[in-house]
Amino acid sequence: MTRYIFVTGGVVSSLGKGIAAASIGRMLKSRGLSVSVIKLDPYLNVDPGTMSPYQHGEVFVTIDGSETDLDLGHYERFIDIELTSLSNVTAGQIYTEVIGKERSGTYLGGTIQIIPHVTDVIKSHIRALAEQSGVDVVLVEVGGTVGDIEGQPFIEAIRQMRGDVGRENTFYIHMTLLPYLGSTRELKTKPTQHSVQALRGVGVQPDAIIGRADHEVDQDVKDKIALFCDVKPENVFGLPTLDSVYKVPLYLEEQGVGETVVKALGLPDVAPDLAYWRHIAEIEDEGEERMRIAVVGKYVELHDSYLSVIEALRHAGFHYGRKIDIDWVSSEEIEQQGPERLLSSAMGILVPGGFGPRGVEGMIIAANYARENRIPYLGLCLGMQVMVIEYARNELGLTGANSLELDPETTDPVINLMEDQAGLVATGGTMRLGQYPCVLRAGTRARSAYDVERVQERHRHRYEYNNEYRIRLEEAGLICSGTSPDDSLVEITEVYDHPFMVGSQFHPEFASRPDKAHPLFREFMKAAGEVLREGGQYELPAEELKQVTTNSVGVASGTTAEE
Numbered sequence: 423m424t425r426y427i428f429v430t431g432g433v434v435s436s437l438g439k440g441i442a443a444a445s446i447g448r449m450l451k452s453r454g455l456s457v458s459v460i461k462l463d464p465y466l467n468v469d470p471g472t473m474s475p476y477q478h479g480e481v482f483v484t485i486d487g488s489e490t491d492l493d494l495g496h497y498e499r500f501i502d503i504e505l506t507s508l509s510n511v512t513a514g515q516i517y518t519e520v521i522g523k524e525r526s527g528t529y530l531g532g533t534i535q536i537i538p539h540v541t542d543v544i545k546s547h548i549r550a551l552a553e554q555s556g557v558d559v560v561l562v563e564v565g566g567t568v569g570d571i572e573g574q575p576f577i578e579a580i581r582q583m584r585g586d587v588g589r590e591n592t593f594y595i596h597m598t599l600l601p602y603l604g605s606t607r608e609l610k611t612k613p614t615q616h617s618v619q620a621l622r623g624v625g626v627q628p629d630a631i632i633g634r635a636d637h638e639v640d641q642d643v644k645d646k647i648a649l650f651c652d653v654k655p656e657n658v659f660g661l662p663t664l665d666s667v668y669k670v671p672l673y674l675e676e677q678g679v680g681e682t683v684v685k686a687l688g689l690p691d692v693a694p695d696l697a698y699w700r701h702i703a704e705i706e707d708e709g710e711e712r713m714r715i716a717v718v719g720k721y722v723e724l725h726d727s728y729l730s731v732i733e734a735l736r737h738a739g740f741h742y743g744r745k746i747d748i749d750w751v752s753s754e755e756i757e758q759q760g761p762e763r764l765l766s767s768a769m770g771i772l773v774p775g776g777f778g779p780r781g782v783e784g785m786i787i788a789a790n791y792a793r794e795n796r797i798p799y800l801g802l803c804l805g806m807q808v809m810v811i812e813y814a815r816n817e818l819g820l821t822g823a824n825s826l827e828l829d830p831e832t833t834d835p836v837i838n839l840m841e842d843q844a845g846l847v848a849t850g851g852t853m854r855l856g857q858y859p860c861v862l863r864a865g866t867r868a869r870s871a872y873d874v875e876r877v878q879e880r881h882r883h884r885y886e887y888n889n890e891y892r893i894r895l896e897e898a899g900l901i902c903s904g905t906s907p908d909d910s911l912v913e914i915t916e917v918y919d920h921p922f923m924v925g926s927q928f929h930p931e932f933a934s935r936p937d938k939a940h941p942l943f944r945e946f947m948k949a950a951g952e953v954l955r956e957g958g959q960y961e962l963p964a965e966e967l968k969q970v971t972t973n974s975v976g977v978a979s980g981t982t983a984e985e
């Protein structure tokens with residue numbers, strides 16, 4: 423029998439509900455329970471894939487190629503699970519499904535209403551995840567805050583679930599903000615009382631309340647909330663702002679959240695194993711020997727747009743027991759000021775994914791700076807494409823080389839539109855998305871990082887490395903270290919004569935975990951830690967790597983494209 427934990431939010435958004443839900447998932451998993459999570463997003467977009475980074479932050483890609491809310495990244499990282507399209511449902515998807523059924527006559531001429539038709543579809547998605555994953559506990563996080571008009575059907579659906587699956591199998595957690603009033607030096611509970619009133623007004627009585635605050639939450643504040651909101655005093659928890667999200671599972675565990683939840687749901691209460699999380703917390707506290715990594719992008723003021731990249735860098739730091747300092751470098755500023763001042767103190771340079779031409783010339787300058795100064799470089803998706811453009815321009819002398827996305831008139835489209843993307847008009851969900859296999863070439867840095875021959879990685883792109891240039895680039899020392907199994911798509915490139923300059927067409931950041939740093943991030947960080955600048959010693963891979971291996975690109979092996 424699956425148990426359900428519902429997490430709602432009140433007072434304000436951006437309380438870290440996703441982190442709290444992910445932390446509860448971790449606390450349950452650390453007790454040996456199996457867990458899955460579903461995020462219900464009440465907005466009308468079908469998915470965040472077409473939303474602006476200003477609106478939404480990162481688009482997290484699941485292994486099966488869904489473009490989802492960034493909270494799924496928190497769930498995957500904290501709980502160490504792989505989620506699928508079943509784990510993110512938006513109002514846009516729900517209404518599309520209901521209207522599709524209406525058009526095909528499923529409702530037999532009935533009047534279609536929010537209750538029961540829309541709520542039934544919402545519940546069917548929650549149950550589908552429970553049935554297909556077969557887990558002990560499904561966490562259901564409702565996006566937005568109580569009182570949002572578009573959220574009402576979702577709150578109603580989770581209200582009904584208690585009747586459907588039984589009181590003993592459901593647990594409702596409401597998370598609110600406790601504002602601090604400087605003049606009286608106290609945390610105020612009134613907004614929480616109102617929020618719980620709103621929740622009770624739609625039929626949901628919370629079993630527990632988590633009050634987020636900038637300060638520790640004292641017992642008298644908790645008692646007051648308990649009295650006014652009709653929740654047991656021992657079920658009111660405080661969660662102050664901590665200096666690391668990875669401390670949240672430990673904090674909530676200490677407060678007794680884990681014990682409360684498992685007892686309420688009739689699950690065995692064994693001591694959770696959170697040893698690794700304590701280890702991370704220690705690293706976060708030490709604060710010495712920081713690694714300075716420059717992240718060069720166009721949305722540098724929007725850190726949420728690069729959330730998984732930030733976390734993957736931190737995980738690689740954990741691997742070496744070090745903290746990461748990210749220098750956010752605007753690629754447009756590099757265009758204006760040149761790279762020296764902005765990049766010279768970086769121990770490593772990372773160029774993440776992106777779309778559109780703005781700021782890309784600055785990223786190309788950053789790649790060139792990393793290459794010439796022997797600074798470790800990691801390119802992710804666009805960051806890999808940038809690396810190829812830079813190499814073609816400066817090592818092959820193709821000064822007009824570019825990606826067709828960035829310059830449709832380019833004389834040398836070293837990055838091409840993928841064949842199956844040509845002619846596509848619809849923008850939603852039409853990129854090359856999700857997990858695909860990649861075969862790693864022996865002797866390369868990529869292969870030695872992964873230490874296996876074949877990997878699966880997640881993609882989100884429309885453009886690709888142009889095989890017409892492959893022989894010339896390889897001979898000039900830009901090695902194709904990973905390709906699709908049929909050798910038709912280049913998935914990883916690396917600069918032969920460099921301590922670590924690797925770019926992947928896929929997004930390794932989605933697969934990183936706090937206790938399992940992604941191999942490419944780990945090796946990037948290792949090289950960065952060794953600070954191999956000009957004149958530094960590093961071992962080159964075997965010379966044979968520069969001999970071209972290609973076979974399925976329309977040019978004979980071992981000849982150059984000019985011949």
Ligand code: GLN
Nearest residue numbers: 775776803804883884885
């Ligand atoms: N804009 C590039 C493409 O579509 C890169 C995408 C990305 O970085 N995710 O191929």
